Amino acid sequence: MSKGILVNLTKCIGCGSCTVACKMYNGNQWINERAETNGEHAELADENWTVIQKFRVPQPVETGKTNETNQEIWRFVKRQCMHCKEPGCVSSCFAKAFQKTEAGPVIYYPNNCVGCRYCMLACPFKIPKFEWDKTIPVITKCVMCGNRIAKGQQPACVSVCPTNVMKFGDRDDLLAEAKELVSSKDSHYVQHIYGEEEAGGTSWIYVSDTPFEQLGFKMNVPKKSIPSYTSTYMHSTPIFGAIWALVLTGLYFFTKRKDHVKSAENKNSETTE
């Protein structure tokens, strides 16, 4: 069954353990001068596969009340690859460098990569990053610790979280749990599970008590999976190719025969002369 991770943003205290675990386990470099991993200026980068971003948002107001004090609250958001059920990066990669595993992670084979960066355009969450400053650059992104999952372990970031922000498990179970959280009677969560439908559903799903648009989540992500936009006509390419080959072959024989006839006629006229 496909694995997933449920992120409960209300529990995050911004300690950044997950970002450290990611660097440690994946052997990534610290590039704080270029891109921070934790705080208001944190951003994903080739060496930052996951970051914790800090947001100051207006305090959520209970229904029927107004936010008179205008109090600001802090929220922290973990960012990494969402691991779509049907990933755009995988469908755009002709070198098979990106592969969706059965367990859930979208893993990446750097040796297959030709550096075309189609995946960067295909990703609706703008996750894949390119190693612009390397001589032989490849793409990088979170791979959900595919090899840890294969060994029966949790992803590194999940295992270190001191406040259990993340829960690792079967995606279907986690989605059911998220729905229960959101729809419970005195729920203080917003009525939206980010990742349930975004880009056709993702392995990482988020619940929050603050509107997702205030927390830097992309809200214009289509509900349809990215490959589904092109799959109909991309699937017809083999047939199209075959027909086109037949047409061209036909044309070839047609012109060849025409030339043959022409030259034969010329020969005939020469001999008759």
Place this chain on the structure above:
Amino acid sequence: MKPEDQHEPNIDVSRRSFIKMAGTGLVVGTIGCSGQPSGGEGWMPSQYEGNGNFPPQVRGRIPIDPQNLSITRDDRKCILCGQCAEVCSKVETVMYNYELPLIDNIPCIGCGQCTLWCPTGAITETDGLTALVEALNDPNKHVVVQTAPSTRVALGEEFGLPAGTNVEGRQVAALKSLGFDTVLDTNFSADLTIMEEATELVQRITGKLNAPIPQFTSCCPGWVRYCEYFYPDLLPNLSSAKSPMSMLGAMIKTYYAEKRGIDPKKIFSVAVMPCTAKKFEAGRPEMNHSGLKIGDPSIRDTDLVITTRELAKLIKLRGLDLLKLEPVSYDNLLSEYSGAGAIFGVTGGVMEAAVRTAYVQISGEKPPALLFNLQPVRGLAGMKEATLEIPNHGEVRVAVVAGMGNTHKVLERVQNGTGNWHFIEFMACPGGCISGGGQPRTALPPSDEVRSARIGALYNVDERATVRLCHENPEIKTVYKDYLGEPNGHLAHALLHTHYENYSMHLKKKVNS
């Protein structure tokens, strides 16, 4: 030319070379594209390597706000051993003692115990040396430094001396060599604190001051912030007296400046403290009592706090060998101290010093020998109690608590009225300031052996002192006679007392913690 020669150059690809090329390409392609997927080249501490969906008991780390005035962390050194979270949650009961989600800050009392528990030195105090070196190099600044009671019994450890070696004189010599214009002793203002705090206690007990009993000590900034966060209803119990550091800071910019004829604006007041929370205390907006007195609110009582570790670092950076320095005594203004002031750095020390003076103030009699060796409040226990019989008054019950984890039982009893103490001393760090968050790193976690050695050294200072009562310190008498008036008087209140802030709206305390 032979026909073969004519033919030769045109054969670019023979059948053999074509097969060679194709074969090589196939092999290289297969090998090149058959690598491992990315990720997983590094390591994780073993507690995270377990199979299954079970969270390790010791995991993660404490959150630290980049704006935290006390502590900072170098992520590159963090190995997620989880020790900071252990000490913060188990010893100090800060982390995990609040409900999630967070409100608008990352709760921290600045005690810095995490800096002592961090095995890689990833968590340290915030940098004070850059500003210090700048001030020392500025010829227009008169740099005054005060040293806390506890730094003198720990600084030597950074230079190879056994724990508990008293290097008071050599510390002064080092500070002089580093270029400080004046070196003063916080021990003096510890005596001053007792004058104010004991007077306040007597006023509370005798009903002259309309404030609740028990009185809580307020010299530990970690404890003060803890009370503001978790027990705001008990803030009126906190003594309004400032900490020795802030008292001396206020005295430096007023009394000292007047006596020496120095413009207070030119004074840069530095404090060497065993504590990271003091950095935060110095930055509290209300700590500008000297500025208010002078008429320039931008003047701070204490401009900069450095820890014992930072002082050791600076001494080493300047190439000084502490052991080879000839001991020097403190500058002779605001530096005399009693034995009671010297023991401020140990858990129970403030209490012992305060009851000696309170005894005299209440009874008017000379304190008995017991008060000079108040065993029940000595030692490393987290919670200690003592009952004293004071002539002309009756019983005075005191308690001593060190480590914020030990406060809850005591404070809950105060809240529900079952605790009948008159005076309670609180210190955030186990053992008191001698094992504060700014002291030299020792074993991990800090061992009681080192704590006991440092404590012994401070009690030694008290035993050898000729004056062992704060109010008998001749310089204290002079300061009150010449300048402050009387304890808890008008000027004393303006300079030496403060107020507290209810900070509980910034955190939701966990129920049943």
